Amino acid sequence: MSGPGAFGRLIGAAWMLVRNDALLPHELDPLYSSGTRTLGKVLRIFAGSRARLGRPGERLARSLERLGPVAIKLGQLLSTRADLFGRQFAEDLSRLKDRLEPFPIEVARAEVEYQLGRPIESLFKVFGEPVAAASLAQAHEAVLFDGRHVAVKVLRPAIARRVADDSEVLALAARLIDRWVPPARRLEPRGFASTVIRATELELDLRLEAAGADELCEVMAKDGYMRAPPVIWEGVGKRVLTMEWARGMPLSEDQALLQEGLDRKQLADNLIRAFLAQALDHGVFHADLHEGNLFVAAPAEITAVDFGIIGRLGAPERRYLARILWGFLQRDYDQVARVHFDAGYVPANHDVAAFAQALRAVGEPVFGRAASEVPMSRVLTQLFEITALFDMRLRPELVLLQKTMMTVEGVARRIDPDHDIWAASDPVVRRWMARELSPVTRIQRLAGEAELAIRNLARLAENPPMPTASVTVVEERHEGSRWFWFTLGVVVSAAAFAAGAYFL
Structure with a gap:
């Protein structure tokens, strides 16, 4: 259950959006219904002096950044949909992907040394300034002693506490919506919030992200639509992750799609096919594929980074x-x-x-x-x-x-x-x-189902339902019961194969 602090933070979040005129921006007044337009005008009475500074997307980005990592994740999602919210709005939100305010390099160096248990000079030949900063972590460019170019991801200080606070607020908001907004109940706000909270919590252990990156690196190599940088396991700790440097330019940069020799049609096709191949063929997929996590190189090469959320x-x-x-x-x-x-x-x-x-x-x-x-x-x-x-x-x-x-x-x-x-x-x-739908696959599936049926029947034969009879009668019938269930299992299996052969 959420405490009073969650209620206070929820009210504070709403107040910040109102103060920045980011809840019902005045620029969108012509699109609102009369009731919504009136509500917006009332709320703007409480807006601060900076409320009209900047475009709606800039004001919303400013608000979400201050509200914390879960809110930033929402902004990242909105920034990918220029077709829905307009290109300028999406571009104004795009800074939330990887251009947030970094924390000092001295803090990052100390965290790396603590997590890996060694002086940073013994781990990296070069450890540079942060090159990207997102909601939960920032990335540093570094060079290993064997000459490999790597990226070192370091979690933000006290981020676990921020995520816990955000999670309480999100869970509270979901419960309030579920209770007071009946039409929204079919959207399962509690289940949605629970899924988002769990995914974000898992991002706080970079050892799990390393394992996910390693798994998807193997999966992606089978299709070739997308690739993942190999994990440098000796540079992995709970709050530190080291991977080889990604080729190309981050898609969040304006110049990324202007690279010479880039085949934009093939690049878009590869992105769609990579996601579908991961989900359909392997049942595991990178679940945070926004532009800040994608690097592109000519002619149509895509490299994914940031494997904190795996679906x-x-x-x-x-x-x-x-x-x-x-x-x-x-x-x-x-x-x-x-x-x-x-x-x-x-x-x-x-x-x-x-x-x-x-x-x-x-x-x-x-x-x-x-x-x-x-x-x-x-x-x-x-x-x-x-x-x-x-x-x-x-x-x-x-x-x-x-x-x-x-x-x-x-x-x-x-x-x-x-x-x-x-x-x-x-x-x-x-x-x-x-x-x-091939005959071989269908026979294999039927065989698996038949094998499972036999195992369940054998298990039932070993522990049959006890009738209301004497122990002596039960013992006399036990051996016959085994043969009965075994025979039934064979018959069921034969029927399954016959049905499969018929429908093939």
Whole structure:
């Protein structure tokens, strides 16, 4: 439960947004309803003298930076969607990605020495000033004694306390929304907050990030759409992480997309395909793919950094995702609708055909069109209305997937304004479907299910339900029971293989 401090911080956060005219900016008055416009004018009575200094994005960035790491994460997400909020607004928020105020290098050096247990001069030939500073940590350029160019990530001082405070406020806000805003309950504010809080907490142990980076480095190497710098394990501690230097320029820099020989279309395609290949083929994906964490080099090379947030999908979720994407690629809205019902995303009391009709209304106007021709704000509004109409609720286990999909699509749009997300997705989804629907894969899946059935039956045979009979009778029947369950298991397995062979 949150204490009085969380209530105070929540009120303080709202007050800061009001003081900076960042809650309902006056520049957007023409877009507000009459009631909202009146509320905005009332709130601006309390705005400070600096409220009108700078653009709305600059004022919001200033507010979020002061509010702490969780608020900064929200700003990073908003900064990837220039198509929704306008390019200037997104650019004003982009400083939250990697251009925050760094902490002193002396503090970073002391932290590195403490975490790694050695003088910094014995660890690095060169340890330079910070080159990027984000919400939780900053990165320093360094050189090892063997000549390798590396980046050293160091957590901010007292960041764990800041994250804990932010988490209390976020959890409190989620509970208040859940209680007092009934229409928002289907968005599962408590589940959403819990997922965000847990992901942020895991970012505070850089040993876990190193393990995630190492795992994704192996995963990415299998497809080649994206790469990750190798981890320097001797330079890893709870609050320190050392990796090889990433090739190219950070995508957050204005000059990154102006590099000579850069193929922007292929670069955008690689980004989409990298994310989908990670999620579908391997069930693990980089869940923080904003521009500050992506380095690009000609002709279309992408290197990802900052693996603090890792998303994972189980086999059922991967199958649902692939079938939904495949259905959209084939413009088979009946199939997409059935998958939503099979997965439980849409309550069973609704009509499949009606949901398919709603999906067609969303899909047909955008299919095959360039990103610059698709008004994404209108599409998202329509999707939100459809989810309300069919009682769809936010799935907490899919929060990181949905958040990353939104980020990646926004970044791809910035790389290539004419990007076609469906054409980019097709090869990865088609490959997945061909593999998963092949006879060999289906037989393997049936064999696995049969093996699991046999194990469960054997376990039941070892510990059958005890009838209300004497111990002597139970013992006499125990051996026969074993044979019965074993035979039943063989029959079930044979039936499974026969069914598989028939449907193949």
